[in-house]
Amino acid sequence: MDMKLELVMVPVTDVDRAREFYEKVGFHTDHDQVVSDEVRFVQMTPPGSACSIAFGKGITQMEPGSLDNMQMVVADADATRADLVARGIEVSDVDELAWGRFAFFADPDGNGWALQQLPDWSASAGGEGYEPGA
Structure with a gap:
């Protein structure tokens, strides 16, 4: 049975400011829909990713800035x-x-992101050890 993580909610205070920030990072805007006066849904996808983020108005109860260490592999x-x-x-x-090279940034609300460059596992002794996707 496959289970694919395809959408993660990101809690923000200002939807337009968040969209502008994530566009600046390079995310593609998939949807920006105003459903009602209480609900707006913005979905964006990082370049090359099968998983998107969503933020907006009336779509999550998480506190803005409460996500920590969302990780993208580069x-x-x-x-x-x-x-x-x-x-x-x-x-x-x-x-x-030892488990990768990392750089960190945050969106305007303080939601934390990590960029991870995976180590070259084949360079380890005999190619043994953890291999992503194995």
Whole structure:
């Protein structure tokens, strides 16, 4: 049985400000629908991702800024960080850890994001150890 994570709610205070921020990061706007005076639904997808985010008005009870460490895997943490900085996004330096290279940023409400460059598992002794997707 397959189970595919395809949509994650992101709690925000200002829908237009959030849409502008995520467009600046490079997310594609899939939908922006005003359903009623109480409900607006915006769905955006990071480039190359099968999973989207959604935010809006009347769609979640989470407190704005309460998401921490949403993680996106990237091929090159340094290049992705440089691209985001060039777009005006405040991103941490790249941190080198045994399980990957990471850079961090937050949206205007403080929802935290991590960029992870996976280690080259094939370079470990005999190619043994954890392999993503295995």
